[in-house]
Amino acid sequence: MAAKPSNAEADFGELRARLHRVIPGGAHTYSRGDDQFPSIAPPMLERGKGAYVWDTHGQRYLDYGMALRAITIGYADERVNAAAIAEIEKGVNLTRATTVELAAAERICELIPSAEMVKFAKNGSNVTTAAVKIARAATGRRFVCVPRQHPFFSFDDWFIGTTKIQRGVDGPQASSTLVFDYNDYASLAALFDQYPGQIAAVMMEPATHIVPQGSGDPDSWPKGGHPAGFLHQVRELTRKEGALFILDEMITGFRWDLRGAQHFFDVEPDLSTFGKAMANGFSLAAVTGKREFMKVGSIDEPGMERTFLLSSTHGGEMPALGAFLAATKINEDENVSGHLWDYGTRLRDGWRDIVVHHGLPDHIELEGPAVALNYVTRDAGGEPSPAFRTLFSQEMLRNGVMMPWISFSQAHGATELAMTLEALDKAVGVYAQALEGGVERFLEGPAVKPVFRSHN
Template sequence: MSRDKTDNQSLRQRLHAVIPGGAHTYSRGDDQFPACAPALLERGEGAYVWDTDGNRYLDYGMALRSVTLGYAHPAVNAAAIAEIGKGVGLTRASMTELHAAERLNDLIPAVEMVKFAKNGSNVTTAAVKIARAHTRRRYVCVPRQHPFFSFDDWFIGATAIKRGVLAEHAETTLLFDYNDSASLEALFTAYPDQIAAVMLEPATHLTPCPGDCPVTWPRTACAACPNTSENFLQKVRALAHANGALFILDEMITGFRWHVKGAQHFFGVTPDLVTFGKAMANGFPLAAVGGKAEYMEVGAINRPGMERTFLLSSTHGGEMPSLGAFLAASRLCEEEDVPTHLWDYGAALRDGLRGLAAERGIAEHFVLEGPAVALNYVTRDAAGQPSPVMRTIFSQEMLRNGVMIPWISVSLAHGDPELDQTLTAAAAALDTYAAALDGDPARFLDGDAVKPVFRKVN
């Protein structure tokens, strides 16, 4: 695939001259992609994106996992356009806001009340505020294995990036280990009657089920398992409630992917509060915090004499096009059983990539981990250590063969032709990968290796 590298560099310089970091999400930054990646994308449709030179790429980034139906889905776009015709945002709450809130309430059993916003960080921070307001406590616990909850100080201060962060805010976040209930129990012992909430993702490539789980995903969900009490999420919920804390699930990524009712339904656990975003509106800017009324009502104004909590107040939280997109996208997710397609395509992709790696004798160096709906590829060097250089080589070679795969996020628009294209590209990429393992990997690298987002210095 031919590309104008000089123009690409010029575009990068223009971006960094006017946008700190060159993008509005650090996951979109230059340091997250090989040097041959397009600096800018022009548009997306279905499972594909186009760069400024008209080159087409099959995409597995899917707008940072926010697109599950495919880019520019006509029914979702039509719903948003209809709301634009109504005025976008009105002086009082709109009927669209009411319909969207009632839809989430009907769809997710744990959601009795909801507040909408634009960013995931806003609603996770709101969930923490709700928990603190309800419990009158200071601390929140999160797993160290879960990479991101919010750009606010309470969470970012717990990462390696501390510049500009108030230490007293960061100190309110306590870390435990996912799938290690003893590490969480130790925090409750060390901070008695001081922890307001435990917040975690239901699952990533790491899942909360014991290793001897007898059910077959996704046709039989964890909720049907006779060992459900051994599920880590159930243990966390029990620990939180035994110690007077709230149990919060962040379904920013898992929501509308694992199951139309969320991973909480899949795993048979009910949170006190839950956050959604990304896929809920097929890429339109929308996020939500919801939960039981007894907790959400801390933000109410119709309870005379109750002390006020300034929860979420957002001019664009009730923006109608995104709420209309959510109504359409959630209906399509349910009608077309999108999660089952994501599971099935993920399984076929996993098996195909594993087969290609095995054929080249590198199955221990290019590894697919996680359930089919939440695949992660791990790249290891000749010594068997995780390697950003090898990850960059694979991503670089896939780009050269027309596939953008910074991570694996699948949509309804990924079908048999896309699977064939991916495996054809992967066969060539893994040939180069195998050669790099046998020689000097740096010799196969065009530019710098990708870097972790959460690092102290550039």
């Protein structure tokens, strides 16, 4: 990476101050906040193309953040952009439902095995909350169960109240959410015993870097079998207890498989939520599901009690729906998810070779399947360390790679892999020195912090 312009540090400080002066948190998603990145990271980005992003000084970085995992094809893909621009020319947002709205709805119902109806929105929080409302309306029950290992479902109080951030939360709403442990069937079954006939739904991600118990060795995916014992257990439990099974595919959808992780694991939920990669970065989310449940939001059944479900001026915004149709065609025609699995496998193998070469396989560890890799950084005592995570991210940045987490796209190819492994080799070398001499000697600025903490 070329040397940073001499005035960049002062300029970055001014940009940070300006951001925090007018935007609470300095960004519109907490995951983009200053406390999630090393201090040398640019506070703002100017543009992105393919697998790369550029900061306000023209500095280019190979990106593994991919807009919080919203990009699977690549930044500013001309085909997706052209589809969105074509819809802009038609008016962006009209007074009645539009032709592209119907086409997108029919397309997602054709693709997703469990989808018979769909409601679109602009962000994931709204559709997960909508899924909870559908479950409550369909069952007449109050409680929803979520796993404590899954970091985020919604900015609404029903979920945020389960985290360490309690300021401003309405307690009664939060008390309707029950927490269990992913891959621990007994912990979920115990909630059904404790609240008989009162649980409306169980919501979970199909998988993260933590995969369903009973699904085999992730290193063999997707070529080998991948039964999902835990997911099928939950499916059967909810069916037996009269609760709805909701899969949040905000991250797994259109990344693990064109038809979602539910297709990958051969499990059928009652409701599913999607977002992020479904339109290659355009603002679009969806709640989908079986007609018998989704129809609680319908208006064409005379005399049926109404459920005010999602009602959004911009939910049917045409450019994002056009982008979804174009992105889906590319995903299908070019097997984008297959490329993601292949690239992740090559990255994982090269990564492991490098950390073994440096003698640090127990300190910079990759976990999870190839399509959903996660890196864990450990200190000299073998404990997970935010300081060492920050150091690692810092040194990758020094070598032109922005890797706050690991997400990649179709635009990541052989050149990008080679660049990543070269940066990794250098970063691991500094990491080894820090294990010997102390991380504070090498780390510039504070360590990253958890998003969900009670105080700044």
